[in-house]
Amino acid sequence: MARTHANNGDPAAGRHRVVIVGSGFGGLFATKALRREPVAVTLIDATNHHLFQPLLYQVATGILSTGEIAPVTREILRRQRNVSVQLGEVTAIDADARTLTVAGPQATERTVPYDSLIVAGGMTASYFGNASFERFSQGMKTIGDALALRAQIFGAFEAAEVESDPGRRAAWLTFAIVGGGPTGVELAGQIGELAHRALAREYRAFDPEEAKILLFDVGERILPTFAPRLSRKATTALERLGVEVHTDVKVTDIDAESITVADASGSERRIAAKTRIWAAGVRAAPLAALVAAATGAQQDRSGRIAVAADCSIPGRPEVFVVGDMMDLAGLPGLAEVAMQSGRHAARTIVARARGDRAPGPFRYRDLGTMAAVSRTSAVASFRGLHLSGRIGWLAWLVVHLTFLTGFKNRFTTLIHWGITFIGNAREERAIIDLPQED
Numbered sequence: 481m482a483r484t485h486a487n488n489g490d491p492a493a494g495r496h497r498v499v500i501v502g503s504g505f506g507g508l509f510a511t512k513a514l515r516r517e518p519v520a521v522t523l524i525d526a527t528n529h530h531l532f533q534p535l536l537y538q539v540a541t542g543i544l545s546t547g548e549i550a551p552v553t554r555e556i557l558r559r560q561r562n563v564s565v566q567l568g569e570v571t572a573i574d575a576d577a578r579t580l581t582v583a584g585p586q587a588t589e590r591t592v593p594y595d596s597l598i599v600a601g602g603m604t605a606s607y608f609g610n611a612s613f614e615r616f617s618q619g620m621k622t623i624g625d626a627l628a629l630r631a632q633i634f635g636a637f638e639a640a641e642v643e644s645d646p647g648r649r650a651a652w653l654t655f656a657i658v659g660g661g662p663t664g665v666e667l668a669g670q671i672g673e674l675a676h677r678a679l680a681r682e683y684r685a686f687d688p689e690e691a692k693i694l695l696f697d698v699g700e701r702i703l704p705t706f707a708p709r710l711s712r713k714a715t716t717a718l719e720r721l722g723v724e725v726h727t728d729v730k731v732t733d734i735d736a737e738s739i740t741v742a743d744a745s746g747s748e749r750r751i752a753a754k755t756r757i758w759a760a761g762v763r764a765a766p767l768a769a770l771v772a773a774a775t776g777a778q779q780d781r782s783g784r785i786a787v788a789a790d791c792s793i794p795g796r797p798e799v800f801v802v803g804d805m806m807d808l809a810g811l812p813g814l815a816e817v818a819m820q821s822g823r824h825a826a827r828t829i830v831a832r833a834r835g836d837r838a839p840g841p842f843r844y845r846d847l848g849t850m851a852a853v854s855r856t857s858a859v860a861s862f863r864g865l866h867l868s869g870r871i872g873w874l875a876w877l878v879v880h881l882t883f884l885t886g887f888k889n890r891f892t893t894l895i896h897w898g899i900t901f902i903g904n905a906r907e908e909r910a911i912i913d914l915p916q917e918d
């Protein structure tokens with residue numbers, strides 16, 4: 481590998497060097513919080529975009545285009561003169577020398593020095609160590625996952641149109657989703673919308689309403705982080721779209737043709753399903769293990785890094801871990817936690833570099849959680865206030881439009897939502913990968 485030393489350019493010379501790893505919510509908001517500060521920021525990510533993960537399911541189900549939820553990071557930050565955006569994967573950390581090793585494009589490798597480091601590497605799917613779950617189901621963490629799932633969903637309907645064997649056609653039209661959290665619920669709802677509304681009258685060999693959409697969760701109710709009343713409302717809304725909600729059910733096997741589940745009594749059933757979606761578990765990205773090895777930080781059971789109250793690593797006050805990868809006071813893996821903790825780390829770094837008093841412990845301001853269940857129905861919780869149905873959906877709409885990055889994206893997203901939610905159509909259905917027999 482060619483080895484070069486990163487040069488952040490002359491404007492950086494002599495300034496406090498803040499390196500931020502990850503251009504998700506944590507890293508991007510930390511970067512933006514430093515825009516008026518006399519520091520030299522380097523933002524490194526293995527992708528070239530900032531991903532709005534909460535709307536991945538809308539790319540997978542043909543509502544939004546990739547650009548609307550994954551704008552290019554350097555475009556977002558083009559007016560921020562003190563930041564250099566760099567594509568590359570952090571492969572090693574030397575906490576004593578205060579350097580990162582970054583594998584870049586074209587098999588290059590470079591060393592990037594820092595004075596302060598913010599790590600915001602996020603989570604990745606966890607298959608609980610089961611290789612066949614990983615191999616034979618589609619996860620939902622990256623833009624590549626969403627496009628692959630889009631190809632599977634729309635490809636399955638295409639395959640069903642030309643399949644003459646009723647059993648095999650039924651398997652193409654069976655969509656099994658594992659995990660009853662917001663991602664699983666939103667996906668199930670939108671596949672239900674496709675089958676019952678958006679694709680009506682398009683096929684000749686079958687009626688899309690024949691599609692079976694199965695949502696499995698091992699817990700006793702879906703959306704377990706919401707109030708029980710909202711879980712019930714979401715279940716009813718899904719059932720209205722023809723989704724079968726199966727709780728207290730454990731997935732025991734997934735293969736190229738089917739999914740096998742066991743109920744509470746242990747009795748197993750195998751279901752032929754060509755589309756199998758994994759929305760069940762997450763664990764910290766591999767970067768967390770590098771951080772732990774370099775700094776001696778503790779990792780919890782899902783690999784997240786234990787941080788001190790100000791989001792820095794105990795004994796390494798110049799290294800911060802924020803967002804999903806941070807283990808602090810049981811805070812959940814939410815976009816708002818990542819944004820606020822990213823900003824907090826940035827402010828702490830600036831205060832220390834100036835010799836001012838640091839802001840102290842990170843305090844999360846809870847802005848609630850929400851999940852869209854169908855075309856015009858959502859559930860939302862905010863400090864004891866529980867919203868559902870159309871009112872919940874309006875709250876969902878306002879919050880998501882507010883947090884989408886860039887005016888242009890908000891505008892085109894609003895148009896796509898109009899087309900989908902009022903007109904019942906899906907604009908983004910082109911697929912490249914054709915359905916294959918596994």
Ligand SMILES: Cc1cc2nc3c(=O)[nH]c(=O)nc-3n(C[C@H](O)[C@H](O)[C@H](O)COP(=O)(O)OP(=O)(O)OC[C@H]3O[C@@H](n4cnc5c(N)ncnc54)[C@H](O)[C@@H]3O)c2cc1C
Pocket residue numbers: 501502503504505506507524525526527529531532533534535536537568569570571600601602603620621662663765766767802803804805813814815816818850851
């Ligand atoms: C499908 C889905 C739906 C969600 N829905 C909601 C929701 O409705 N509401 C909500 O609040 N939250 C939701 N979340 C969670 C929310 O998206 C996360 O809490 C948030 O993205 C965390 O931000 P982060 O910056 O910590 O990590 P991320 O946004 O995951 O960003 C991590 C970044 O680090 C980069 N990275 C990782 N390792 C390396 C490396 N070694 N080198 C270089 N770069 C690296 C990755 O490429 C990535 O860009 C959802 C998540 C998913 C997956």
